Amino acid sequence: MSEDEGPALRITKIGEDYHAAFAAMATPCEIRVQTADGALAERLGQLAQQEALRVEHKFSRYRSDSVVGRINASGKGGLLVDAETGDLLDFAQECHKTSDGLFDITSGVLRRAWHFDGSDRLPDPNRITSLMPLVGWRKVSWKRPHLRLLPGMEIDFGGLAKEYAVDLTLHRLMAVTTQPLLVNFGGDLRVSGPRSGGTPWHVAIESVQMPGTASGILQLSSGALATSGDARRFLLHDGIRYGHILDPRTGWSVKNPPSSVTVAAETCVEAGLTATLAMLQGADTEEFLKREIIRAWVIR
């Protein structure tokens, strides 16, 4: 293998498990498999990397040749999209409806106004007002398979793609092996089931105050975990904490959200979306989680 054959895949044996680690979707990714077979681990690692890179390549908003890049550059006539993209758009549309507009894949343009650098500099309200005409799923014409955005609008699967990749990857790996597996892309993860002998996987929740250290250990025997929140990305103004999650209906940052919300669910897509919605409740996050009977861990 030469160095040109793609990004590195690191295989390490840790205890009873093999870990295969690589970088994709701008985040560290790893899979863990409970096996003594290093070749199997490498094969699984390659498959996981392939799938992560595929999803990244197809849905990254930073690549002009991705589907999202082409959608955002598609102009007045709009364009026809493939079945997989269509499924994601259908999903995003339903989530928009279910969340009364809180989850909106068109909200990304608001990032032009907001810079979460830990300072107290709130954006110019006029700037936000001028961007709002470009935000809102209802302004999008989506009649499968044809999609048309208003000029200047953009879509972004950023809040979805990583979790989606975790779920697809796990399915692909489970088609290859029956060994216990854990797929973790940047903290969003899912397991194939308990470890052999029925013991759970141990997953650490990263400490907000001291990144890199654990503030708690979760035990996971099935399903997925996803975390929303980034302790390092906020603004603090007049004693109010503005987290990096924006409300697409106002263009403003949600006030006083938790530092992070970790949600457990059957699939990683479900966990990720639920965590994002919980975060969007701001001060009411806990109330929302309680009302919806969601298994979650909130760090304030």
Added chain:
Amino acid sequence: MQLKERQAGDVRKRIARLSAGLLAASLAGHSKSAAAQYDSENNNFGPGIAYSQLDAALLVYQEAGGRVSATEPTLDLSVHGADGRQLSLGFVADAVSGATPNGAVPSNIPQNFLTPLRAKGSTATVTGASGGSTIIQLPPTPGQIAQAALGRQYTVPANTLPVDKGFRDHRGAFNFGWAQPLGGISEVGFGGSYSRESDYQAVTSNAHISQNLNSDNTTLSLSINGEFDSSFPFGGIPVPLSVMNAQWKSPTSRNKTQLGFVAGWTEVMSRWWLMQLNYAFDRQSGYQNDPYRVISVVDPGSGEPISSLYENRPLHRQGQSLFWDNKVDLNPAVTEFSFRYYTDSWNITSKTAEISEHVPLGNSFYVEPSGRWYQQSAASFFRYFLVGSQALPQYASSDMRLGAFTGLTYGAKIGYHINGRSEFYLKGEYYEQMGNRHPASAIGQLRQQDLFSGTNAAVIFAGYSWDFH
């Protein structure tokens, strides 16, 4: 911000259901994408996306020794609908000129060849930059009309392969195809083409059906094709094995029909390996001769050409071939290798082996070196020449393409992705034909001559392909 009042757990349940639905849809589509990723290197829109592709290219072909040269612009457009419908259109124009071997053997003395004028009754000169021929007055023949008493004569120097330098033609061709899924059938389609030169016309049509099985990992296909060709050479259709002359002949045209089928099996062996096996059968009936081509009759002692006879080939030809192709994706390089075996009722058998390697260089460039080896045996009626004292065979041709030879092609393609949707490519190929230059049957002066009239040629291809919605 708060969600509207709902039943406890409503949002969670709904999101759970949506998430499960999304993943189920994706996973169902997943096995398809494994097959589709091999679709085409240019198809970077992924499976099922509607797009169009425009490919414009210029081909320049030059045979060694200043023989035939050709310039061929091509334009291809294909429109892919998201629902699997495809329309393709193609246009080709080419200009061919130069010298083409007329079939006669070289001689130790200069040889004259007499052939009809390019147009019946033409009095215009056909000598030109590449002509090298003169119009001569033919000796009067009883019953012949006045204008036809002119002919074109060209002289070939001693010890030189006889070529006719008056060869110049234009060709225009057009093709179209349509394919779509139909009911439970993965794809049905039909197509056709029309090609026209000043002395030849071809019309083809085809229909195909293919079915994907085994989660789209297997594709079985069947296509049938028919062709109807008309040949209307300058000077009319010569009587087979008659002496070459400048008379206008009748009839002025003859036809050929061809009917064939191809049965194909494509299998996704693994995510890295795609295999294809095709069996083809075809049968041609009608006029198969090259109307300009002659074969020398030589003196049994000295080997000097006595006369040139128009060639003759059987009216029927039936051929079969087996083709095995493999694409192996050794990420990021893609290797393609194939073998082909062909045999026909003219006793020609041929074997082809081909390999190419597609190697990406960074994000924008790729190179694709390729090599092809080809070997064929001679048709049963292939002769370098005929011998004066022997009885004339029923069929005879000295066309090197019907003789035994080995061909080697070396090529390389360089492509540059201008962006995700357009690509510029440059391809160069060199073709070398090798055969027996001194067959054991050579007589007298022929032993000193190079009797192999195969050629070496270079092809340069420059193209631009653009994918758009």
